[in-house]
Amino acid sequence: MSDTRIVQIFILPTVILLICMNIFPLIYSLFLSFTRFSVISDAPPEWVGLANYQAILTDPRFWNNFAITGRYALVSVALQTIIGFGLAMLLRTKFKGSGILTTLILVPMMLSPIVVAVFWKLIFNPSAGIFNYLLGFTNINTSPEWLGQTDLALWAVVIVDVWMWSPFVMLLALAGLSAIPDYLYEAAAIDRASAWFQFRRITLPQVMPLLLIAVLFRTIEAFKQFDLVMGLTGGGPGDATETVSIRLYKLAFQGQYDTGMSSALAYVILVIIIAVSNLYIRQLNKARG
Amino acid sequence: MAAQVAQTPPVSTPVTISTRVDQVGMRPLIASWVRGIIAVLIAIVMLIPVIWMGMTAFKPLPDAVSVPPTVFFTPTLEGFVSLFTQRRQLSAEEWEAMKQRTDLSWAEQVMLPRQQTIIGESQFGRQLLNSVIIAGSSTILSVIFAVLSAYAFSRFRVPGKDDLLFFILSQRMLPAVVVTVPIFLMYRQLGLYDTPLGMILLYTSFNLSFAVWLLMGFIDEIPREYEDAALVDGYTRLQAFRKIVLPQAVTGIAATTVFSFIFSWNEYAFALLLTSDNARTAPPSIPLILGTGGIEWSTIAAGSMAFLIPVVIVTFALRRHLLRGVTFGAIRKG
Structure with a gap:
């Protein structure tokens, strides 16, 4: 067999699967986004042009969904970066048992987000959960109800997300730190550079590329967050934690099953995510060298 | 492939003493100890949810929901058994009768303290x-x-x-x-x-x-x-x-x-x-x-x-x- 033939045969299954499972559905939903259609009615799709997109971009509730998602992504990614990088600085120099410790800290990010959400729901439980207990709120009547109060619910989700994903930032930061050559610090020490100066002029710039990848990755993931929010609050109370993914879910699979409108929203999200992931993949390619 | 093997550099003894001029003396040593202790503490805090969940899985019902949380308890498999079974609550008389019986299966014995009997498998x-x-x-x-x-x-x-x-x-x-x-x-x-x-x-x-x-x-x-x-x-x-x-x-x-x-x-x-x-x-x-x-x-x-x-x-x-x-x-x- 010629090499060209082998390439074709080797790539074929992947391409076929991608066309059937990804490209076709995407084109189909692009079409549906211009129609009025519901999966639970027998009426065929009715062409309405840009009406769905217009409805989305002028509805304050959608803007609120985007604002919530943005706030959530910003705060949780910022906290993850700080905590993850801090942990990496602590675990940077090896000591006895540091390998096992690192792996133990990494466990949360490998767990199933929905299962994590369910047991954090128990942890946040105002009567018998340990979260309030450990924070020192022992009186049930005055202790905060993390998932039930509109002003706290989003931050409760952020706490779980930070718990789960700070290790991810740590993992990447550790890789970056271990690659910094020792002689840079030696030279700085000979020049009597302060610890702060060494951190700012050597450590930070050297780790930056990897830290940037971690931040981009987490931003995309935060933007598409569904499992955690669904498991913890389901978008409530009210619409306090209704991120775009949750909104899309409600629109497409609850109530009216508004397939046309939900396809349009899906496309709005898609454009945003592709723009962000383009940035990310450019960074990845740079890292691959 | 043989050439490749021959090229591997000879194994050198690892350097065990820090050669960094700024890493000599007591201060770096103490600093590394402090760092290690803080790291261990953070790891413990981060693992509390997982540990707590692991403990709750083996707690009998009253211990699972007690405030403050119990740390010492008699482990039971109630949680696991009820995960895989469907159960029915027993009346007081039935419960007494069940306690007298000696032919109970292992799972039924586990569920006995909850005053429940197993009536089938769950979907899980x-x-x-x-x-x-x-x-x-x-x-x-x-x-x-x-x-x-x-x-x-x-x-x-x-x-x-x-x-x-x-x-x-x-x-x-x-x-x-x-x-x-x-x-x-x-x-x-x-x-x-x-x-x-x-x-x-x-x-x-x-x-x-x-x-x-x-x-x-x-x-x-x-x-x-x-x-x-x-x-x-x-x-x-x-x-x-x-x-x-x-x-x-x-x-x-x-x-x-x-x-x-x-x-x-x-x-x-x-x-x-x-x-x-x-x-x-x-x-x-x-x-x-x-x-x-x-x-x-x-x-x-x-x-x-x-x-x-x-x-x-x-x-x-x-x-x-x-x-x-x-x-x-x-x-x-x-």
Whole structure:
């Protein structure tokens, strides 16, 4: 067999699967986004042009969904970066048992987000959960109800997300730190550079590329967050934690099953995510060298 | 290949004393101790939720919901038994009668302190089995397809390669719900809704993107010279692939397999939206335990445990490849 033939045969299954499972559905939903259609009615799709997109971009509730998602992504990614990088600085120099410790800290990010959400729901439980207990709120009547109060619910989700994903930032930061050559610090020490100066002029710039990848990755993931929010609050109370993914879910699979409108929203999200992931993949390619 | 072996540098004794001028004396030593202690403390704080869940899984009901939380308790398997069974509350007389009987099964004895008797199996066993079947099959399929494509992408000039690779990866970037709307419609037409086959196909394509990127990194690292030598020796391209590349890529394939399995095993959104009863996997059903018959704390904890333990074990087994796995194979050190 010629090499060209082998390439074709080797790539074929992947391409076929991608066309059937990804490209076709995407084109189909692009079409549906211009129609009025519901999966639970027998009426065929009715062409309405840009009406769905217009409805989305002028509805304050959608803007609120985007604002919530943005706030959530910003705060949780910022906290993850700080905590993850801090942990990496602590675990940077090896000591006895540091390998096992690192792996133990990494466990949360490998767990199933929905299962994590369910047991954090128990942890946040105002009567018998340990979260309030450990924070020192022992009186049930005055202790905060993390998932039930509109002003706290989003931050409760952020706490779980930070718990789960700070290790991810740590993992990447550790890789970056271990690659910094020792002689840079030696030279700085000979020049009597302060610890702060060494951190700012050597450590930070050297780790930056990897830290940037971690931040981009987490931003995309935060933007598409569904499992955690669904498991913890389901978008409530009210619409306090209704991120775009949750909104899309409600629109497409609850109530009216508004397939046309939900396809349009899906496309709005898609454009945003592709723009962000383009940035990310450019960074990845740079890292691959 | 012999030449390659001869070139390996002689093993040098590791340097055990710091040569850094700023690392000599007492202060760095104390600093490293302090750092270590803080790191241990943070690790403990981070693991409290997991430890607490592990304890709750073995607590009898009153201990599970007590305030302040109990640390010492008599472990029981109530949670695990109730996870896999359906039970009925016993009346006081029935309970007394049950206590007198000596022919009770092991599970019935476990549930006795709760004044319950077992009346059948729950759905959870079947859902866990579904999870194993669906995650297992889709992992095998996606790794096979991915090894082939990754090899082609790594070794040959493929027209439109960068666009194709970007497209493959961008699948991973989309929120599951975005993809689900059209897939839902398609599956309903094709009769794939709520079937294991439908879920296997979906997870295969979902994992493929990740697996192609990860394996490409591993295959890129295998020197081309090995294959070239084999080709000169009269191997065909396929033989070279099978006998030279595959054995060299075994570690990479193993790591990719495990990562793909974890992703399918943990997946929630597709399973929630595209299955209802027949092909339902474990993740969408775990939150539902919350809704049934009051708050079954130890049952939920037991369900989470049963689901998480494999992942924890795997995390330890994979620790050298974690970095690669979570960055699509882009970063290889660490």
